[in-house]
Amino acid sequence: MLNVAVMGCGTVGSGVVEILLGHVESIARKAGDEIRVKYILDLRELPAQWEDRHITDFSVIEQDPEVDIVVETMGGVGAALEFTRRALLAGKSVVTSNKEVVAAHGCELNRIAKEKGVCYLFEASVGGGIPIIRPLSQCLAANEILELRGILNGTTNYILTRMIRAGLSFEEALAEAQEKGYAERDPSADILGHDACRKICILSDIAFGRHISPEQVPAEGITGVTLADVDYAGAAGKKIKLLGRAVRQADGRICACVAPHLVDQADPLAGVEDVFNAIAVRGDSIGEVMFYGRGAGKLPTASAVVADVIDIASHQGHRKAMSWDEGGDDVVCSGDVLKSRWYVRGEGDLSAALGCVQSLTRADAAPAESACITEEEMTRSEAEKKLTGVKVLSLIRVLD
Amino acid sequence: MLNVAVMGCGTVGSGVVEILLGHVESIARKAGDEIRVKYILDLRELPAQWEDRHITDFSVIEQDPEVDIVVETMGGVGAALEFTRRALLAGKSVVTSNKEVVAAHGCELNRIAKEKGVCYLFEASVGGGIPIIRPLSQCLAANEILELRGILNGTTNYILTRMIRAGLSFEEALAEAQEKGYAERDPSADILGHDACRKICILSDIAFGRHISPEQVPAEGITGVTLADVDYAGAAGKKIKLLGRAVRQADGRICACVAPHLVDQADPLAGVEDVFNAIAVRGDSIGEVMFYGRGAGKLPTASAVVADVIDIASHQGHRKAMSWDEGGDDVVCSGDVLKSRWYVRGEGDLSAALGCVQSLTRADAAPAESACITEEEMTRSEAEKKLTGVKVLSLIRVLD
Numbered sequence: 001m002l003n004v005a006v007m008g009c010g011t012v013g014s015g016v017v018e019i020l021l022g023h024v025e026s027i028a029r030k031a032g033d034e035i036r037v038k039y040i041l042d043l044r045e046l047p048a049q050w051e052d053r054h055i056t057d058f059s060v061i062e063q064d065p066e067v068d069i070v071v072e073t074m075g076g077v078g079a080a081l082e083f084t085r086r087a088l089l090a091g092k093s094v095v096t097s098n099k100e101v102v103a104a105h106g107c108e109l110n111r112i113a114k115e116k117g118v119c120y121l122f123e124a125s126v127g128g129g130i131p132i133i134r135p136l137s138q139c140l141a142a143n144e145i146l147e148l149r150g151i152l153n154g155t156t157n158y159i160l161t162r163m164i165r166a167g168l169s170f171e172e173a174l175a176e177a178q179e180k181g182y183a184e185r186d187p188s189a190d191i192l193g194h195d196a197c198r199k200i201c202i203l204s205d206i207a208f209g210r211h212i213s214p215e216q217v218p219a220e221g222i223t224g225v226t227l228a229d230v231d232y233a234g235a236a237g238k239k240i241k242l243l244g245r246a247v248r249q250a251d252g253r254i255c256a257c258v259a260p261h262l263v264d265q266a267d268p269l270a271g272v273e274d275v276f277n278a279i280a281v282r283g284d285s286i287g288e289v290m291f292y293g294r295g296a297g298k299l300p301t302a303s304a305v306v307a308d309v310i311d312i313a314s315h316q317g318h319r320k321a322m323s324w325d326e327g328g329d330d331v332v333c334s335g336d337v338l339k340s341r342w343y344v345r346g347e348g349d350l351s352a353a354l355g356c357v358q359s360l361t362r363a364d365a366a367p368a369e370s371a372c373i374t375e376e377e378m379t380r381s382e383a384e385k386k387l388t389g390v391k392v393l394s395l396i397r398v399l400d
Numbered sequence: 401m402l403n404v405a406v407m408g409c410g411t412v413g414s415g416v417v418e419i420l421l422g423h424v425e426s427i428a429r430k431a432g433d434e435i436r437v438k439y440i441l442d443l444r445e446l447p448a449q450w451e452d453r454h455i456t457d458f459s460v461i462e463q464d465p466e467v468d469i470v471v472e473t474m475g476g477v478g479a480a481l482e483f484t485r486r487a488l489l490a491g492k493s494v495v496t497s498n499k500e501v502v503a504a505h506g507c508e509l510n511r512i513a514k515e516k517g518v519c520y521l522f523e524a525s526v527g528g529g530i531p532i533i534r535p536l537s538q539c540l541a542a543n544e545i546l547e548l549r550g551i552l553n554g555t556t557n558y559i560l561t562r563m564i565r566a567g568l569s570f571e572e573a574l575a576e577a578q579e580k581g582y583a584e585r586d587p588s589a590d591i592l593g594h595d596a597c598r599k600i601c602i603l604s605d606i607a608f609g610r611h612i613s614p615e616q617v618p619a620e621g622i623t624g625v626t627l628a629d630v631d632y633a634g635a636a637g638k639k640i641k642l643l644g645r646a647v648r649q650a651d652g653r654i655c656a657c658v659a660p661h662l663v664d665q666a667d668p669l670a671g672v673e674d675v676f677n678a679i680a681v682r683g684d685s686i687g688e689v690m691f692y693g694r695g696a697g698k699l700p701t702a703s704a705v706v707a708d709v710i711d712i713a714s715h716q717g718h719r720k721a722m723s724w725d726e727g728g729d730d731v732v733c734s735g736d737v738l739k740s741r742w743y744v745r746g747e748g749d750l751s752a753a754l755g756c757v758q759s760l761t762r763a764d765a766a767p768a769e770s771a772c773i774t775e776e777e778m779t780r781s782e783a784e785k786k787l788t789g790v791k792v793l794s795l796i797r798v799l800d
Contacts, residue, residue: 017687019542030541032720076457123539129686131539139531141430142419142706190658209429268692271671285419285703286529289693292668293686298720303685306542314720319431 002031002313005039005061005305006081009046009072012097016071017050020309027306030181031313038067058083062090069309072096081105088120092230095303095308097124103198107211107326114321121308121322126199127277129300131307132295134279137206142284145207149245149399152199152258154275154295155183155190156222156242161273163230164239169370170225182275193219193242193258200244200256203279207246208254211322211327215227218335219258229345230392231362232371236343238262239270243399246277249333257335261399262373268292269399336379344387345371353390354383373398402431402713405439405461406485408474409446412497412524415702416471417450421711427706431713438467458483462490467798469709472496481505487522488512495708497524498702503598507611507726514721521722522710526552526599527677530693531707537606537722538682543683545607549645549799552599552672554675554695555583555590556622561673562749563630564639565686568624593619593642593658600644602654603679608654609647611727619658624705629745629794631762632771636743638662639670643799644779649733657735659800662743662773668692669799736779744787745771745794753790754783 004020020027020037028034032208039061040046040053044154053096058079063065070087072094081101089092089112096102101109102122102323113120123133127150134146142369151157155177170393174191177183189195197219204212233240241263246256258268263270268290272278277295282288294300344350344357347368357372365371381397404420406413420427420437428434439461440446440453458479461467470487472494474480481501487494492665496502501509502522506575513520523533538543551557555577562573574591577583588597597619604612633640641663646656663670668690674677677695682688690779694700744750744757747768751757757772765771771794774783783795 015685023542026544027542097471130689131535134539135531135535138711139534139704139707141710142427142703144423144426159500216458268668268671271668285699285706286699287694287700289530289691291689291691293689297687300687303542303683304539307539307687310541311538315715320714361647372715 001034001036002068003036003038003066004069004071004309005041005060005067006037006071006073007041007058008038008072009042009044010073010075011298012301012305013071015071015298016073016305019135019302019306027310030382031310033313035309035313037260044115057237058086060367062086067092069093069095069312071305071309072098072100073305076103077104084109085112088116088118089131091116091118091140093119093312095121095305095312097122097305099125099195099198099202103201103214106202106205107324110321110323114323119312119321121311123308124301124304126202127279127291127293128295128297129304130277130279130295131290132203132279135291136203140281140283142285143285145248145281145283146243147247148203148207148279149243149269150279151241151269151272151277152244152279153190153242153278154357155187157193157272157277158182160222160225160240160242163225163227163395164234167227169227170223189258191223192221196258197240197242200246204246204254204256205324206322209250210325210331212254212332213327214254216332217256217258220260222260224279224394225260225346226394228369229396232345232360233262233343234261235360235362236358236373237265238398239265240396241269245340249337253333254331255333255335255338256339259397261397263399267399304364336381339377339379340378341398341400342374342383343371343394343396343398344374345369346387347391347393353386401645402468403438403466403558404468404469404471404709405441406437406471406473407441407458407461409440409442409444410475411698412701412705413473416473416705419699419702419706423707431710433713435709446587453770454581458486461772462486467492469493469495469712471705471709472498473705474498474688477501477504481584485512488516488518490618490650491516491518493519493712495521495705495712497522497705499525499595499598503601503614506602506605506726510721510723511653514723515790517711519721521711523594523708524701524704525693526602527679527702528695528697529695530679530691530695532603532691533606535691536603540681540683540686542722543685545681545683547645547647547682548600548607548679549604549643549669550600550679550721551641551669551672551677552644552679552695553590553594553642554677555587556670557677558582558675560622560625560640560642561628564634569624569627571732582777591623592621596642596644596658600646600658602790604646604656605653605724607681608648610725610731612654612656612732613727615656616732617656620660622660623796625660626794628762629796632745632760633662633743635762636662636758636773636797637665639665640796641669647738649737653733655733656730656734657738659797661797663799668780682684734771736781739777739779741777741795741796741798741800742774742783743771743794744774744792745769746790747789747793750790753786
């Protein structure tokens with residue numbers, strides 16, 4: 001028998017408890033051992049049927065030698081980080097869905113886990129229930145990973161989908177997402193790209209083997225995307241998607257960014273709608289593979305947490321540790337090295353500034369407005385330099 | 401140091417050798433140990449630089465206690481099966497891309513591996529390089545799997561794509577696929593659905609935990625699909641795709657089949673073109689996830705084989721065995737329990753026979769020809785009964 005303590009019984013945590021209690025037999029069969037939920041740590045009240053497991057003091061978990069696995073579904077980096085460290089140091093494996101902690105402190109926590117001979121797993125931290133961490137670290141292990149790109153945030157993908165399909169403005173689509181519970185009351189982590197940024201960092205850590213901090217990765221959200229841009233993109237056969245990207249350069253450094261992109265409608269990523277997520281991985285042997293599914297939600301995310309619990313149980317003490325090396329300024333390079341075509345919306349004669357362009361039109365265009373896609377690939381600073389003196393309203397990368 | 405013997409140095413086998421010899425350092429880092437290609441077993445000549453590893457007698461591998469892992473990329477079920485059995489019995493782990501052996505004998509080979517404390521892994525047997533076996537068995541372990549459906553054969557998907565996009569007939573598209581090396585000279589295993597059948601059986605074994613034999617699964621290929629059907633499907637906003645499906649029934653039995661389906665253009669599977677494969681998995685917690693990529697080819701498939709080698713090396717002796725229980729007549733149920741809407745092409749008044757239908761039209765229709773999609777969902781035998789006396793030219797399931 002293995003004992004699990006769940007810390008944080010919010011949306012994901014309560015889903016973990018429900019799955020562990022609701023599938024006892026099939027989980028025991030897969031794990032090779034019975035898995036018991038011994039404690040649920042939360043300051044809030046719990047449903048009556050879980051009350052006998054309810055604790056409010058972390059040290060109970062820390063000091064109970066029977067607890068083998070701690071599930072951290074608290075969120076945030078304060079207590080969640082402290083309790084994770086202390087649980088690992090106490091020789092307990094930790095499973096988490098907390099992307100903020102993994103992105104900022106994964107390297108250190110992996111090291112502690114390795115020293116203590118326990119596991120620190122976080123399949124649920126990226127892509128909700130979509131299997132991506134394990135496929136990337138194990139199934140694609142024979143590849144040098146060349147590029148990652150993904151729709152990593154369901155909230156912004158929902159907002160963009162509604163702008164594209166229903167013609168809602170950004171503000172209207174955001175309000176609808178909040179009503180439906182897809183966006184939080186303070187949506188800034190989603191709409192400013194910070195959530196996607198944490199996720200591309202975690203994927204990069206695994207894919208490239210060195211720590212990349214969210215602070216090293218420029219993140220641009222979707223607050224600047226207008227219906228005019230959506231229309232022009234549509235006229236070019238493209239959709240606007242918020243992508244997290246990480247591209248390995250010839251010198252081995254990683255160029256990572258989060259930004260809206262114009263994605264061709266024939267690209268599999270363009271078909272990823274609503275709150276769905278997708279992650280495309282390009283490797284030197286495999287070519288491109290893509291993983292697609294619900295990137296958030298109670299049970300999808302909880303099922304990824306429970307899969308990690310089962311994995312630890314079934315390999316008792318012998319699961320190979322996940323790890324990557326410390327980061328540094330030499331790991332990443334400026335987002336500006338990434339050349340691409342650009343979509344530009346502005347006032348006046350854009351082709352005079354940019355040279356060869358594909359001009360775009362739309363109904364209801366403002367009189368002075370024009371828009372185009374450059375034919376030449378260039379860095380952002382090259383594009384900005386060419387556009388000196390032009391009134392630029394939007395400047396968005398084109399994914400080729 | 402771990403020693404690997406590669407049996408069969410054809411397309412995939414030579415790819416395995418290339419990757420293992422070409423990425424020595426990065427593989428050693430990931431595996432936690434150096435991996436050496438000690439033997440290459442093949443009756444054919446090998447490239448000169450591999451000649452010092454060349455053997456033609458399997459017993460060399462069997463009797464060499466230094467060989468830890470045997471890669472079987474021979475194909476077929478004769479010698480491949482015999483050598484796999486003997487390698488496992490000699491205490492060596494085996495990694496394979498051979499779907500025919502896994503589909504028919506996986507249950508027995510897993511059991512031998514377990515008894516001997518070694519591994520039998522086969523990530524490359526389904527979906528080429530697409531990670532699917534490990535995600536299904538590990539990442540989705542917290543789910544009851546409800547349904548699998550996939551485009552599992554790249555050759556037929558290429559043929560259908562060319563029929564749809566370029567208006568080629570089946571015969572023309574097949575000839576083109578053969579020219580490009582996507583179809584073999586004897587294409588029957590692909591175009592009759594047998595290859596997809598083996599793959600849906602392997603996925604079902606893992607997802608549902610009991611052996612399902614290809615003989616228990618009705619397989620229909622694409623030889624009956626005509627350009628007329630492609631046109632009518634297009635008129636209904638659908639594409640014809642060859643799908644392998646396995647659906648868990650309320651009584652726990654599995655209904656599996658391989659057959660062409662009309663797939664709505666909004667379905668992610670409809671966007672899977674050319675030689676690409678995709679596998680959609682529906683679980684009770686996760687909802688639907690999809691895995692997409694190149695389902696065949698030398699390096700993609702070889703990279704999946706090498707990932708299994710790395711997995712075995714990094715868990716030396718402690719990797720949890722994959723297994724499923726023996727099958728039987730109680731595991732599967734007749735494909736006829738599966739209700740769906742149907743696309744029918746025939747002569748005469750189809751709506752008189754079928755009741756409410758969505759009538760379809762196309763340019764160049766033959767004078768007596770008509771086509772429709774039923775509104776009612778029904779089993780195949782119910783549809784056939786209703787169509788008694790009607791001249792039916794095509795009867796294809798609609799995926800809803």
